[in-house]
Amino acid sequence: MNAFDFLTKDRIRPSGEGVTMMLDKGMGPNMVEDFLEISGNYVDLAKFGWGTSAVHERELIKYKIDTYISNNVVPYPGGTLFEQAYITNKFNEFLKEAQELGFGAIEISDGTVDISAVERSDIIGMVKDAGFMVLTEVGKKDPAKDHLLSPGDRVKLVEQDLESGADKVIIEAREGGKDLGIYNGKGEVKEEDMQILIDALDVNQLIWEAPQKNQQTYMILKFGPNVNLGNIAPEEVTALETMRRGLRGDTLGKVSF
Amino acid sequence: MNAFDFLTKDRIRPSGEGVTMMLDKGMGPNMVEDFLEISGNYVDLAKFGWGTSAVHERELIKYKIDTYISNNVVPYPGGTLFEQAYITNKFNEFLKEAQELGFGAIEISDGTVDISAVERSDIIGMVKDAGFMVLTEVGKKDPAKDHLLSPGDRVKLVEQDLESGADKVIIEAREGGKDLGIYNGKGEVKEEDMQILIDALDVNQLIWEAPQKNQQTYMILKFGPNVNLGNIAPEEVTALETMRRGLRGDTLGKVSF
Amino acid sequence: MNAFDFLTKDRIRPSGEGVTMMLDKGMGPNMVEDFLEISGNYVDLAKFGWGTSAVHERELIKYKIDTYISNNVVPYPGGTLFEQAYITNKFNEFLKEAQELGFGAIEISDGTVDISAVERSDIIGMVKDAGFMVLTEVGKKDPAKDHLLSPGDRVKLVEQDLESGADKVIIEAREGGKDLGIYNGKGEVKEEDMQILIDALDVNQLIWEAPQKNQQTYMILKFGPNVNLGNIAPEEVTALETMRRGLRGDTLGKVSF
Numbered sequence: 001m002n003a004f005d006f007l008t009k010d011r012i013r014p015s016g017e018g019v020t021m022m023l024d025k026g027m028g029p030n031m032v033e034d035f036l037e038i039s040g041n042y043v044d045l046a047k048f049g050w051g052t053s054a055v056h057e058r059e060l061i062k063y064k065i066d067t068y069i070s071n072n073v074v075p076y077p078g079g080t081l082f083e084q085a086y087i088t089n090k091f092n093e094f095l096k097e098a099q100e101l102g103f104g105a106i107e108i109s110d111g112t113v114d115i116s117a118v119e120r121s122d123i124i125g126m127v128k129d130a131g132f133m134v135l136t137e138v139g140k141k142d143p144a145k146d147h148l149l150s151p152g153d154r155v156k157l158v159e160q161d162l163e164s165g166a167d168k169v170i171i172e173a174r175e176g177g178k179d180l181g182i183y184n185g186k187g188e189v190k191e192e193d194m195q196i197l198i199d200a201l202d203v204n205q206l207i208w209e210a211p212q213k214n215q216q217t218y219m220i221l222k223f224g225p226n227v228n229l230g231n232i233a234p235e236e237v238t239a240l241e242t243m244r245r246g247l248r249g250d251t252l253g254k255v256s257f
Numbered sequence: 258m259n260a261f262d263f264l265t266k267d268r269i270r271p272s273g274e275g276v277t278m279m280l281d282k283g284m285g286p287n288m289v290e291d292f293l294e295i296s297g298n299y300v301d302l303a304k305f306g307w308g309t310s311a312v313h314e315r316e317l318i319k320y321k322i323d324t325y326i327s328n329n330v331v332p333y334p335g336g337t338l339f340e341q342a343y344i345t346n347k348f349n350e351f352l353k354e355a356q357e358l359g360f361g362a363i364e365i366s367d368g369t370v371d372i373s374a375v376e377r378s379d380i381i382g383m384v385k386d387a388g389f390m391v392l393t394e395v396g397k398k399d400p401a402k403d404h405l406l407s408p409g410d411r412v413k414l415v416e417q418d419l420e421s422g423a424d425k426v427i428i429e430a431r432e433g434g435k436d437l438g439i440y441n442g443k444g445e446v447k448e449e450d451m452q453i454l455i456d457a458l459d460v461n462q463l464i465w466e467a468p469q470k471n472q473q474t475y476m477i478l479k480f481g482p483n484v485n486l487g488n489i490a491p492e493e494v495t496a497l498e499t500m501r502r503g504l505r506g507d508t509l510g511k512v513s514f
Numbered sequence: 515m516n517a518f519d520f521l522t523k524d525r526i527r528p529s530g531e532g533v534t535m536m537l538d539k540g541m542g543p544n545m546v547e548d549f550l551e552i553s554g555n556y557v558d559l560a561k562f563g564w565g566t567s568a569v570h571e572r573e574l575i576k577y578k579i580d581t582y583i584s585n586n587v588v589p590y591p592g593g594t595l596f597e598q599a600y601i602t603n604k605f606n607e608f609l610k611e612a613q614e615l616g617f618g619a620i621e622i623s624d625g626t627v628d629i630s631a632v633e634r635s636d637i638i639g640m641v642k643d644a645g646f647m648v649l650t651e652v653g654k655k656d657p658a659k660d661h662l663l664s665p666g667d668r669v670k671l672v673e674q675d676l677e678s679g680a681d682k683v684i685i686e687a688r689e690g691g692k693d694l695g696i697y698n699g700k701g702e703v704k705e706e707d708m709q710i711l712i713d714a715l716d717v718n719q720l721i722w723e724a725p726q727k728n729q730q731t732y733m734i735l736k737f738g739p740n741v742n743l744g745n746i747a748p749e750e751v752t753a754l755e756t757m758r759r760g761l762r763g764d765t766l767g768k769v770s771f
Binding site for chain 3: 258259260261262263264265287288290291292294295296299470492493494495496498499502503504505506507509510
């Protein structure tokens with residue numbers, strides 16, 4: 001039972017909605033346990049950011065993965081690690097290692113490298129066949145390259161990934177949340193661009209990377225408390241849950257669930 | 258005994274001065290203990306930010322409260338949780354639960370909701386009668402609404418709260434410290450506005466929310482090392498203590514205590 | 515063995531190159547241990563920022579020092595603590611206490627106080643004779659004062675310190691990394707200023723304070739993965755190692771080691 005349980009209620013979440021994806025960029029094992037003890041109920045996916053898994057000891061990574069899984073959080077390696085495997089022709093070894101370590105999902109992205117549409121679709125299929133949850137990401141990590149993608153391009157890429165079998169598609173914003181995808185250089189939502197995406201797509205199949213508080217507030221007020229959000233810093237997970245439930249000034253009295 | 262104890266001296270603090278109020282926005286239980294072991298002497302009040310207490314398990318909240326209290330830190334739930342109780346007509350249950358959990362102070366605010374002056378005064382009295390330290394807060398959480406309060410309005414609100422029995426009045430700046438109260442959109446102090454407040458009020462009865470380093474430096478240089486400061490991030494508590502004592506470049510040779 | 519070890523290789527580091535200096539501004543003892551368990555291999559120097567050591571218990575500081583040393587990390591007190599000792603005429607006590615506590619290096623700086631060139635050289639010699647690694651720092655902490663130093667002045671100061679026996683010279687940027695030394699008010703590198711430094715000096719003898727990610731990326735792309743970087747926040751140590759190795763989008767395919 002929670003403290004002050006009469007001041008809120010459990011957030012009812014239709015399957016696949018209200019997802020919180022957290023960014024673990026190298027937390028120590030004790031910090032993960034301590035964090036999950038208090039906030040574990042409010043995280044669904046834990047991304048081991050970009051290639052961080054590859055600089056940590058195998059046994060520690062396994063230990064962290066086990067800790068997440070025993071708290072019902074699905075851990076997965078960042079898309080950049082997949083990209084590194086792809087350009088070094090080690091995709092099969094990558095997939096095997098991810099399986100042995102116990103990761104529950106794989107992210108397929110082309111944030112830095114180029115991958116043809118056909119190949120991307122094949123890869124999604126292979127990851128799915130291997131038994132993983134498949135997350136894909138749309139967007140480039142370099143703002144100059146990302147700006148070449150129109151909102152219409154992004155819609156098409158999302159649709160292709162979903163057709164290929166992706167479980168969710170992540171809209172790229174990186175750890176910073178600026179000058180990429182739906183955000184301008186100040187981190188504000190480019191409303192016209194976003195409108196094109198949401199007119200064409202089912203918002204429940206997307207995960208918006210929204211590392212900044214103003215972005216999280218915007219999404220909750222626009223789509224409701226069960227919008228799927230990603231790249232949440234561990235220390236912001238509790239704060240996000242309170243915003244989803246109207247327990248912070250920004251959303252108090254403005255959400256229902 | 259501290260390391261290098263010959264390079265500083267204990268900060269002598271008149272009663273009720275030099276207060277540091279820290280913002281706990283969901284720390285895990287082990288992190289609280291580890292933090293207090295090294296920095297516990299430099300925290301007086303620990304705010305469980307806004308409604309965060311209500312999404313964590315009762316037993317964990319009790320454990321954290323006990324940990325704070327055994328380190329002589331007074332824990333209290335954020336004002337937004339009181340506001341949520343107020344608008345849902347559950348103030349009495351709120352007060353009872355806070356007592357059962359062991360919180361030592363209560364914050365009365367109207368950052369998001371509206372409360373009449375008479376009712377606010379009554380509530381302050383009730384909280385005091387229930388045996389809590391009473392903290393109140395002046396300021397709105399939405400900058401557009403907050404800008405409607407003149408410095409003179411703020412003076413009057415502070416005076417009313419003190420007359421009603423508040424132990425300290427907090428000047429709102431939120432976690433961000435921008436575009437609210439005495440700060441402009443860049444987080445700099447609006448000196449003319451502040452002057453109006455300090456001409457009329459006893460600064461020792463105020464707690465300035467000052468989450469940014471430049472704000473903390475400004476306050477220490479203006480009011481001395483024993484100014485009351487709030488919304489300090491846990492990882493900044495040690496840094497703040499060194500600034501109060503002139504052990505950081507910003508205040509070295511510029512403070513006496 | 516690391517996870518996904520086939521996707522990267524150990525970073526080969528010529529002696530004295532590729533140094534990562536981390537800023538510990540008051541971590542708790544358990545946090546230090548947890549952090550070093552996962553990231554300890556990627557830190558060489560741990561600075562107990564400015565005067566923070568002097569507000570923590572001697573036994574705790576000793577415990578933290580031992581923990582760093584047993585992980586092959588060299589701990590040292592921030593330069594401001596030396597400056598405080600210098601202006602209070604307690605340099606000898608300072609050095610003795612640092613030795614008793616077990617610190618492995620000492621930083622000599624004049625970020626806030628003024629020290630003559632002759633005296634600075636003498637102090638460097640004394641610290642070296644006492645058996646410490648000697649780090650010096652060039653730059654002022656107040657931007658107005660720091661702007662009075664031309665790039666040529668900085669070159670000369672670095673050369674003097676190296677001649678006096680400094681092991682490395684740190685280029686000041688503070689915790690913020692803005693409007694000081696080689697960075698402008700936005701934290702971007704002032705390329706012309708930097709060029710003057712690197713034309714005259716051996717970059718391997720410098721440690722660039724580079725707290726911001728864009729600064730770290732710039733340095734790695736300009737000088738390679740083994741550039742010496744400082745003032746890295748603990749939670750960014752893993753991220754920095756991945757950038758050095760091309761395991762993050764910013765440097766993927768752009769570094770060799």
